[in-house]
Amino acid sequence: EVQLVESGGGLVQPGVSLRLSCAASGFSFSSYAMSWVRQAPGKGLEWVSDISGSGGTTNYADSVKGRFTMSRDHSKNTLYLLINSLRADDTAVYYCARYSGSWYHFDSWGQGTLVTVSS
Amino acid sequence: QSALTQPASVSGSPGQSITISCTGSSSDVGGYNYVSWYQQHPGKAPKLIIYDVSNRPSGVSNRFSGSKSGNTASLTISGLQAEDETDYYCSSYTSSNSRVFGGGTKLTVL
Numbered sequence: 001e002v003q004l005v006e007s008g009g010g011l012v013q014p015g016v017s018l019r020l021s022c023a024a025s026g027f028s029f030s031s032y033a034m035s036w037v038r039q040a041p042g043k044g045l046e047w048v049s050d051i052s053g054s055g056g057t058t059n060y061a062d063s064v065k066g067r068f069t070m071s072r073d074h075s076k077n078t079l080y081l082l083i084n085s086l087r088a089d090d091t092a093v094y095y096c097a098r099y100s101g102s103w104y105h106f107d108s109w110g111q112g113t114l115v116t117v118s119s
Numbered sequence: 120q121s122a123l124t125q126p127a128s129v130s131g132s133p134g135q136s137i138t139i140s141c142t143g144s145s146s147d148v149g150g151y152n153y154v155s156w157y158q159q160h161p162g163k164a165p166k167l168i169i170y171d172v173s174n175r176p177s178g179v180s181n182r183f184s185g186s187k188s189g190n191t192a193s194l195t196i197s198g199l200q201a202e203d204e205t206d207y208y209c210s211s212y213t214s215s216n217s218r219v220f221g222g223g224t225k226l227t228v229l
Contacts (some may be wrong), residue, residue, distance in 0.1 A: 035218070037165075044122065045157070045208050047218040059216055060120065095164060104212050105155035107176065109164035113120065 002026040002108040004096050009113030016086055018032060020111055022079040022096030029077040030054070033099040035106060036081050038092035046092075049081065050099070086117045122222035123148065123209055130227040136197040139224045142190060142208030146217055147194035153212035156185060156194045159223075161207045168207075169194060196226070204228040 008020040022034070035050040049060045049070040058070050069082040079096050093114050097106035124142040129138040141148065141156075148154055154172045157165035167176055169185035172192060182197045192211070196203055209221040 007127060029176075037220075038227075044223040045159075045210075047210075047220060066194040097165075100170065102153075104151075104153040105169050105170040105210070106157075106165070107170075107179060109166070111164050 002098065004098065004108060004110035006094065006096055006110045006113035009094065009115045011116045011118060012086055013119050014086055014088060014117055017082065017084045018086060018115060020081040020083070020094055020115070022081075024077045024079065024096075024098070027098070029072075030074045032101070033103050034072065034078075034079050035097045035099060036068075037095045037097055037106070037109075038090075039095070039112075040089070040092045043092075048094070049105075051079070076088055083115070086115075088117050091115060091117045120147075120213055120215065120217055120219045122177060122213060123219055125207075125221035125224045126211060127222070128225045128227065131173050131196075131199045132229045133199050133201065135199050136195060137199060137226065139194045139196075139207055139226070141192040141194070141211075141221045143192075143211055143219070144190055147211040147215040148187065148192050148209075150214060151212050152187070154185065154192040155210045156183075156186060157208045157210065158219075159208065164228055165208065201228050 003025045005023045036048040040051040093112040095112045096110045100110040156169035159165040172187045173185040
């Protein structure tokens, strides 16, 4: 069974950095591209970033480019999202999601980790 | 990349059919057959219900179906049930190699 478990969220002050993690199990982690999707409270889903199975290719939404860095560690079957210079509008539940083999849709999702940016 | 346009809400009675639209542009919905739909219950993770415009993952009820015409994709739910009452999101691949979601539609079963 595919399992994705996010962690690392919490209440943080504006301007600090935060690293989110997503522990993957139940599948061959390095064979799948992965993504982060966020959802602000009471709002819709927003695609944030993705990374190839090898980790060699990353893509970012324009709204986060330059502040967010996505990476993966195959020895730990873990996905990461480093968020720098956190802002109030980064407040959201952050989901990690697995792309299907085709890269065009998300076939498995974690339960999400809440990041709240507030002073 | 602007969000795809979905109606904020739709409603229907048990047993009826409803359709949720998802309008984009030739750079996303209209340019690729890579539209997917997700169902999200409150406080839960999204669940894939339709991919590649009209394909259903294993285990998803055949009451859910998808289609596309031009720049607009549609999700149809037939034989509405109380358990269908929740939020639905469309998503598309885009010409800039990104993904874009719709704003979401709240389905109410009357």
